[in-house]
Amino acid sequence: MNNTNIVWHQASVVRSRRSEQLGHRSAVVWFTGLPSSGKSTIAHALEEWLYQMGCRTFVLDGDNVRHGLCSDLGFSAEDRAENIRRIGEVAKLFVEAGVIVLTAFISPFRADRERVRALVGEADFMEIYCDCPLAVCEERDPKGHYQKARDGVLQHFTGISAPYEPPDTCSLALKTGLYSPVECAEQVAALLMKRGIVNPESLRIF
């Protein structure tokens, strides 16, 4: 057959068809906060809940991004900005793929987070602030990073030797020093239902 006149095909499997098939919308749930403020833990607790509901989800965090996609970047303000830019772009691809993507990065600078919000679009972006006193984060310190930062072994460490800018406005502020990760995840789940991202009655799996 003669197919020399092929032109580029628009993608036929667009986001709306994916949502229709899955019975839920996609979105970015962007956790921000100091090191050890609970971002990853809460994101994974939320993901477990979403999985059990039959939703498509994925967690982007330091463990799967800093060693891979962003392994060429350090912790200067410039590299942090590029790190967040790439994560924002990847999050946008996941949203297009129909996935509720949960990101767990310190993302200390307001301007970087605002750029992601603008990229993804307000309707699909929820900023969740893990609001926890520095003293509590430092007491937790599961990886001993705060101690190393205090000792000057780790440089540019957010909260100690690098700034953290809390959100001016956010979709939700979680008091992660007062409530358990599961309790915090439940608050985010309630927000996802309120915003119409997830509606338990329309889910298609199970």
Place this chain on the structure above:
Amino acid sequence: MNNTNIVWHQASVVRSRRSEQLGHRSAVVWFTGLPSSGKSTIAHALEEWLYQMGCRTFVLDGDNVRHGLCSDLGFSAEDRAENIRRIGEVAKLFVEAGVIVLTAFISPFRADRERVRALVGEADFMEIYCDCPLAVCEERDPKGHYQKARDGVLQHFTGISAPYEPPDTCSLALKTGLYSPVECAEQVAALLMKRGIVNPESLRIF
């Protein structure tokens, strides 16, 4: 409640649980070939088939990557390598998320493709060569890029002023100058079934 002793939680929603829920495995289907050899068109035709089967899929191609994640990169050999490296890392994240990811990039250098294969892992990586004579690709030229390359307006253009290294070995070579995109997509679909990525009897949606 006291939760100051939180430590990092391993992700509980791992790849195997996602596969179990969806009824199919995830993988990277990596299309490579000259400009206008049919990569994107075939990827989108395959995605439509996978969607109708109830599989989770996503196409990464120039349209959603070159203007976003890799908008800072040009077309030098070095930038092409970094482009493919990032796409490989993103493809790996999608595989972890349970998605059959179809990538449609010229990816002209064997070494770059081999790096992605090593990163993703042999078991999850299929290299599909869109094998089409340069003359046919150039005759198609839907965007007029070959003409611009011949005129010297576009530099470093694969096939004209930059090299293309065909695979030594690949999972499948498609004669995209002889068969239609749908026929080619069917050949890839058959491979996905043969490799046990997709088994029509085990799919959970519908």
